[in-house]
Amino acid sequence: MNGVPISIAASVAVTERSRRTWWRRIADGTVTRLADDARGRAMLSLEKVVPFICVPLDRADLEFLVRADAGDADAQNDIGQLFSNAGKPKIALYWLEQAAHQGHADAMQWLGRCYIGGEGVPKNKNIGLMWIAKAAAHGHVIAQAQIQGSFRISPANGPKPR
Numbered sequence: 001m002n003g004v005p006i007s008i009a010a011s012v013a014v015t016e017r018s019r020r021t022w023w024r025r026i027a028d029g030t031v032t033r034l035a036d037d038a039r040g041r042a043m044l045s046l047e048k049v050v051p052f053i054c055v056p057l058d059r060a061d062l063e064f065l066v067r068a069d070a071g072d073a074d075a076q077n078d079i080g081q082l083f084s085n086a087g088k089p090k091i092a093l094y095w096l097e098q099a100a101h102q103g104h105a106d107a108m109q110w111l112g113r114c115y116i117g118g119e120g121v122p123k124n125k126n127i128g129l130m131w132i133a134k135a136a137a138h139g140h141v142i143a144q145a146q147i148q149g150s151f152r153i154s155p156a157n158g159p160k161p162r
Helices: 008-015 019-027 046-052 059-069 073-085 089-100 105-117 125-137 141-150
Strands: 005-007 043-045 151-154 158-161
Touching: 005 008, 005 046, 005 059, 008 019, 008 043, 008 046, 008 059, 008 089, 043 046, 046 059, 059 073, 073 089, 073 105, 089 105, 105 125, 105 141, 125 141
Parallel strands: none
Antiparallel strands: 005 043, 151 158
């Protein structure tokens, strides 16, 4: 992973260290800032970031992290789920939100789960159901079942919340 770039924003997310800390390390020469990417984001060498990542990641996970940072919604979703399963819901939210805003149905469903369960965010059933409904509208089968399970259909009165 020598010379592989990762943004400061992603470095902040996966290490739970502040943006200020990373800029201080650049200033003191501990970390070298690489050339900005095409989107103008400040970049660091992944090799210098890896020792500070808050959960163990293998080489394949690191490759997903680089793809996620580059904007790949599938990789963002996968990395989000990895951090969620590792007990790091706030980091998971960072990646899941990015994927969901790109229309990734699985990430939308996971976000809904996070809001309903209060994982990394305050519990908010309305926002959770909104994300699950969006996932269902994008064809996510589990989200569709969750939405159908949330309402009883009465022919005379239409849907009624359970």
